[in-house]
Amino acid sequence: MAFTAQDVKELREMTGCGMMDCKKALTETDGDKDKAVEYLREKGLATAAKKAGRIASEGIVKAYLTDDKKIGVLLEVNSETDFVAKNAEFQTFVADVAKAVADNNPADVDALKEIRYPGSDATIGETLTALIAKIGENMNIRRFARVEGNVCSYTHGEGRIGVLVEAEGSLADDVAYEAARDVAMQVAAINPLYLSKDTVPAEDVEKEKHIIIAQIKEDPKNANKPENILEKMVGGKINKFYEQNCLLQQEFVKNGDYKVEAYLAEKGVKLVNYVRFEKGEGLAKKEENFADEVASMIK
Helix, strand or coil: CCCCHHHHHHHHHHHCCCHHHHHHHHHHCCCCHHHHHHHHHHCCCCCCCCCCCCCCCEEEEEEEECCCCCEEEEEEEEECCHHHHCCHHHHHHHHHHHHHHHHHCCCCHHHHHCCECCCCCCEHHHHHHHHHHHHCCCEEEEEEEEEECEEEEEEECCCCEEEEEEEECCCCCHHHHHHHHHHHHHHHHHCCCECCHHHCCHHHHHHHHHHHHHHHHHCHHHCCCCHHHHHHHHHHHHHHHHHHHEHHHCECCCCCCCEHHHHHHHCCCEEEEEEEEECCCCCCCCCHHHHHHHHHHHC
16 A cells, blocks of 8 residues: 555544654554554554554634533634634634534534524535625534433533533532532643543453553563563553553543542542544644655655
8 A cells, every 4th residue: 555745644643653653653554543553563663552643733622512501512613714713704604513513413514514504594514605605714513422310511622622521410510510620631742542441342452461562572671571470561551551441540630649530539539431532633734844754755
């Protein structure tokens, strides 16, 4: 499988590795980016289990809660420039659409666009088209998530990141709500891959073990260690993987004496779900000079 300059660029942003390392990884894996990430990790060059590409794109992530905090919505609407994302009319549109998601529970973005825009005879899709014509810049309703239950929200950086967390049991108590919000802030900051170690798919655990074993074998210091010691090393590293990537097993950022699960338990909160959107994650902008630089290296 051939690969392009853009593939090298995206792998670099996914892993933080150098361009030449990324080019070599893609060469060794026939252009498969997922396998290239594993290759880089096995060589000790990339540390993250998996990261979405974080190429910037403009727009806003909007969090909306109903007054009773029983329905929460995260909505991402993209624009071409940050200037439009800060436009009051654009922000009003995003807020109205988020409320429409809460009220109507559409199946997907296409269904959402067919809903009547609040206070109008036009649909949301028609209203978006009119707004594009008026402002003169392309815009797109990219995605949304709707959560029913006991919900808390947090947004960061003027809509750069949005988080919903859902708890088992009421969040009406101020202490419980603040605890849930603290953890929503941690989700925004740390971006855990899983809720808990119990929710990690078996295939992800096996993949991680494969990577860990490859890393151990790469180190000459481990060459003569007995099998039981190597198994303990693997077990210890898997536990470290859980602590780094599973929200409830993570150290609580605001108080390192607690794990997140223990902190929540003390506050009477049991977390059952979370959703995190980061504006523009996985959406690429044209960066011609960088792409040309990578292309020249490949050639």
